[in-house]
Amino acid sequence: MKKGLTYLILLFVSVVLFSCHKDPTYSYGVNDVSVTQHGANKPNVKSTIEFISISYSDLFGTTIPAGNLTDLSLCYLAFGDKKFIEDLIIRNFLKKPGVIIPTAAQMNADIPAFVQATYHKFYTRDPNEFEKWQIVNYIKSNSNVTPELVYYSFMTSDEYRYY
Numbered sequence: 001m002k003k004g005l006t007y008l009i010l011l012f013v014s015v016v017l018f019s020c021h022k023d024p025t026y027s028y029g030v031n032d033v034s035v036t037q038h039g040a041n042k043p044n045v046k047s048t049i050e051f052i053s054i055s056y057s058d059l060f061g062t063t064i065p066a067g068n069l070t071d072l073s074l075c076y077l078a079f080g081d082k083k084f085i086e087d088l089i090i091r092n093f094l095k096k097p098g099v100i101i102p103t104a105a106q107m108n109a110d111i112p113a114f115v116q117a118t119y120h121k122f123y124t125r126d127p128n129e130f131e132k133w134q135i136v137n138y139i140k141s142n143s144n145v146t147p148e149l150v151y152y153s154f155m156t157s158d159e160y161r162y163y
Helices: 002-019 048-060 066-078 082-095 104-109 111-123 129-141 147-155
Strands: none
Touching: 048 066, 048 082, 048 147, 066 082, 082 147, 104 111, 104 147, 111 129, 111 147
16 A cells, blocks of 8 residues: 555656646747838828818819808718718719719729729828729729729728828
């Protein structure tokens, strides 16, 4: 019995000594890198009047008449769902006569240049390579994409609300 107890104690001590050890810390020598895109950090939200007047100017190339701005800003402030009213304002602007949008033929003639110009027009920055590839590829693979649809998607995005 004494020999069995000695083996049991020896087994217990060896398990405790050899099973509890700290894993080594691995260091790969890689420096931390902060990845940002120049111009994409826009901390300020456009006010109601800024959003409406900039949207109008982007689409018509002129300033919005004061009466129209007042009417639209009152509607905007009176409505609870801001994203919905922004959507309606942009749709309304895109359907009005006099809106300056490239034709589908102009868009399809040079899609990368169209995408580049659209980023400059609405986001005041260059697209990164992935953004450019994604939108160019989408336009090329979907024949029902129109310049109005592209403009609508840019103007209703979250980034368009910031400057």
